[in-house]
Amino acid sequence: MFVLLHQLSLPVMFATVLAICLVITWIVIGIVRFAIAKGGYAADEALPIRESIVGACTTIFALMVAFSAAGLWADSLAARSAAQQEADAVENVLVLASGLPADLQTSVRDSLKAYVAQVVSSDWPAMADGESIESPVFDRSGDILIKTIGLVSRQNETGASPAAYTPVVNQLLAVRHARLLRLSASNTGMSWAQWIAIWIISTMTVTAIAICNNHVFRMQILATHIFVVVVTAAYFVILAHDRPFMGQIAVQPAAFLSISAN
Numbered sequence: 001m002f003v004l005l006h007q008l009s010l011p012v013m014f015a016t017v018l019a020i021c022l023v024i025t026w027i028v029i030g031i032v033r034f035a036i037a038k039g040g041y042a043a044d045e046a047l048p049i050r051e052s053i054v055g056a057c058t059t060i061f062a063l064m065v066a067f068s069a070a071g072l073w074a075d076s077l078a079a080r081s082a083a084q085q086e087a088d089a090v091e092n093v094l095v096l097a098s099g100l101p102a103d104l105q106t107s108v109r110d111s112l113k114a115y116v117a118q119v120v121s122s123d124w125p126a127m128a129d130g131e132s133i134e135s136p137v138f139d140r141s142g143d144i145l146i147k148t149i150g151l152v153s154r155q156n157e158t159g160a161s162p163a164a165y166t167p168v169v170n171q172l173l174a175v176r177h178a179r180l181l182r183l184s185a186s187n188t189g190m191s192w193a194q195w196i197a198i199w200i201i202s203t204m205t206v207t208a209i210a211i212c213n214n215h216v217f218r219m220q221i222l223a224t225h226i227f228v229v230v231v232t233a234a235y236f237v238i239l240a241h242d243r244p245f246m247g248q249i250a251v252q253p254a255a256f257l258s259i260s261a262n
Contacts, residue, residue, distance in 0.1 A: 005017070005239055006130070006239060006242060006243050006246040006247050007128070007246060007247060008247075009248055010236075010240060010247075010248050010249075013236060013239060013240065013247075014232065014236045017232050017235045017236050017239065018228070018229075018232045021228045021231055021232050021235070022225075022228060024203065024206075025206055025224050025225070025228050028203065028206055028207050028210055028224075029210050029220065029221070029224060032207060032210040032211055032214060033210075033214060036211070036214055044215050044216075046215045053208045053212075054205065054208045054209055054212060057201065057204055057205035057208055058205055058227075060201055061198070061201045061202055061205055061231075061234075064194075064197060064198050064201055065198065065234045065238065068190060068194055068198070068238060069237060069238060069241070072189070072190070072238065072241045072242060073241060075185060075188040075189070075244060076241055076244045076251070078181070078185050078188075078244075079182065079185035079186070079188070079244030079245065079251050080244070080251050082178050082181035082182040082185055083178075083182050083251055083253070083255065083256075084255055085174070085178040085181070086175055086178035086179050086181075086182055086255075087255030087256050087258075087259060088255075089171050089172075089174040089175040089178055090112055090115070090116060090175055090256075090259055091259060092171045092174075093108065093112055093168055093171045093172055093175065094109060094112060094259070096167050096168045096171060097109055097112075097168060099164045099168075100152075100164055100165070100168065104151070104152070104155065107151060108148060108151070108152065108168070111144055111147065111148040111151070112148065113260070114144055115141055115144045115145055115148070115175075116256050116259050116260055117260065118140050118141040118144060119141050119253065119256055120253045120256050120257060120260065122137055122138075122140055122141065123137070123138060123141055123183075124245070124253050126138065127183075127186040127245035127246075128245055128246055128250065130243065130246065131186075132187065133183045133184060133186070133187050138183060141179070142179070145172070145175060145176055145179065146176075148172060149169065149172045149173065149176065152165055152168050152169050152172065153165075153169055185244055185245075186243070186244065186245045188243070188244065189242040189243050190238065190242050198235075198238075202231045205227065206224050206227055206228065206231070209223050209224050209227055210223075210224050
């Protein structure tokens with residue numbers, strides 16, 4: 001379900017989250033009013049529930065959201081950095097390849113062009129779909145890169161001077177390292193424990209608000225719905241940034257596309 005939410009446009013995502021929160025809120029209101037009536041309290045009777053409970057719950061919710069959002073934004077920056085480092089290393093190899101023998105230079109350039117094309121056409125859509133890092137779809141680009149590293153590394157066995165080959169191999173290894181960072185970043189995001197904790201806290205908070213305002217129905221509706229909008233905004237921000245390579249504000253392969261265009 002979360003993958004489907006991540007792939008929605010931002011307005012539709014916000015509207016969907018708001019609808020889900022409203023449904024849950026009305027269920028909570030119905031349960032609270034039914035339970036209080038069954039408890040023998042009059043509908044207009046103020047309950048002996050301190051409103052400080054609401055304050056404590058909202059504070060815990062805010063802290064949980066802040067803690068989660070900080071991690072998500074750090075993951076997003078790491079993902080963008082890894083993708084840029086990978087593209088930069090590929091460009092470095094293409095430049096350094098000019099110092100290789102003509103036949104090897106052509107092979108290296110062709111392999112890297114194929115690698116970039118595979119990253120754009122297969123890796124990025126797979127990351128956008130939430131594929132696991134162990135998915136076979138990522139093996140295609142990985143195999144191209146490993147074969148290229150092996151091709152250049154074997155030149156040392158021929159007795160050739162390492163001066164032209166070592167920098168190329170080092171940059172190819174940098175490509176591989178950045179690629180692994182990119183794939184790892186594609187699987188980052190909120191854990192199920194975090195999602196469950198935030199949902200429990202927000203649900204208990206709206207329940208406390210509904211109980212404290214049960215004696216005035218209009219105020220109960222107003223207070224709970226104000227909180228629903230706040231919660232929706234928090235969930236919306238988290239969902240929009242939860243997976244760095246999913247959604248409208250996801251990391252795009254612009255750096256790789258510029259290499260393909262050259």
